[in-house]
Amino acid sequence: QKEVEQDPGPLSVPEGAIVSLNCTYSNSAFQYFMWYRQYSRKGPELLMYTYSSGNKEDGRFTAQVDKSSKYISLFIRDSQPSDSATYLCAIEGGSTLGRLYFGRGTQLTVWP
């Protein structure tokens, strides 16, 4: 079993839709949870970062962590065509400090 599982999609939604992206993880020792965004032919860049259960909001983006279920989510409100990208969840906290475990990424397209 991989440390992090993520549905690769693809996901296609109309502009203005609410998008929900999800990951599950296997190791309860993981403590830090991140979402990276990767535009086509670019490197990933950090979008959201949280270390506790609950919600964290940043503009149109909300990151949610449920440690009891080992489940993390990213919600995008009022999605825009500029949100079209691949979204990767990443988790840290295993035996090697600083090592991130990435999901495969979900490819999102927001059409106007």
Next chain:
Amino acid sequence: DAGVIQSPRHEVTEMGQEVTLRCKPISGHNSLFWYRQTMMRGLELLIYFNNNVPIDDSGMPEDRFSAKMPNASFSTLKIQPSEPRDSAVYFCASSPDSDEQYFGPGTRLTVT
């Protein structure tokens, strides 16, 4: 700051040839990571350096792969001999505190 710099951006080589990928991390960052990204396997960590010392190389596929970090401002990833299955995008990332990682633009490697 210029961000993480990788070279070359594209590399096409024939099977059996040696390939060397280069990375210059962001100045002041003490952690450096090499990743490989493919459609099938997503983003995989190959090796992780902290203060120029390899911390975790469990992701290095086999003896054909080697990585060095001779100083804080330079790292190389070498594949010798290269094989078609090594075709992927290779990313270098650096981090100031082992949390947020800053990715370079990647090197797209094609082995024919």
